[in-house]
Amino acid sequence: MSAEDTFTSSFAFQVGKLGQFATDRFAERVAPLGLRPRHCGVLGVLRAGQPAQLDLASALGVSNSVVVNMLDELEELGAVRRVRETEDRRRQRVELTALGRTLARKATRLAHELDRDLLASLDDAQTATLRDAFRALAKEHGLPGG
Amino acid sequence: MSAEDTFTSSFAFQVGKLGQFATDRFAERVAPLGLRPRHCGVLGVLRAGQPAQLDLASALGVSNSVVVNMLDELEELGAVRRVRETEDRRRQRVELTALGRTLARKATRLAHELDRDLLASLDDAQTATLRDAFRALAKEHGLPGG
């Protein structure tokens, strides 16, 4: 049995494991901010605009009820604000507060610090290739959140 | 705000998303075999030996009760067999059946087919760099299952 005949040597398996690992490490680092990883996705989207809740759900690739729950938590934390629209009172714009902007900035910094730690053992060329490849793959496969 | 100042541009975020995506696609492909991704990790370890259940848990990086549950399912499927050891009757060796070996082989083939589909848009040099980098990262960070 050659090394390539093992399940665990597949890219699919390894990217799954590394993805879980990276998410777990990120969770540890943002926990002191009162955030979990999924909250950071929300804050990221809200930095770019003030979508309605359903728009947020499709941008993040999660269900509506998950968005409601995350916004409840972020609102309690004081990071976001729901604003009822006057033209159509069913809709609510979601916007960042000043605290939310600060948290988004901090979470972004933590993510990039984690990147440095995760990729510390690779040389610059490898790192550059990896980043390019991941942008291409995210686009290729239509992954949400990016 | 530059592209590098966004949370979603971080490697940590992107590898998390791609890992989830790869795992979901793999789940779809092994479902017809009656397997879920975590079962394939078990089968992979069992190809290399016949560990006791606790050894299996640490090899996979999951809790003991999860191993019990997975083995129940794999045993019902006829893929593995628990063999009580005579020297120490608390322990049970876990071994693959003939069906289990066949399933392990099929799952491995599906994983590598998925690799080809996932990485189809990358050129050979990028793919090689990616594979090398992932082996290095898995080792560096002590990820289980490899």
Next chain:
DNA sequence: TATTGTTATACTCTATAACTATA
């Protein structure tokens, strides 16, 4: 007493569907 494995329980994350209010 310590260890192997099992069971009970609980927690997180997620989706679906029933519901409320507005349109």
Next chain:
DNA sequence: TATAGTTATAGAGTATAACAATA
């Protein structure tokens, strides 16, 4: 009727702790 959002519920996956059998 249809849509935005909410709530209720259920399922997958995980871990911890209490437990049984054996050492």
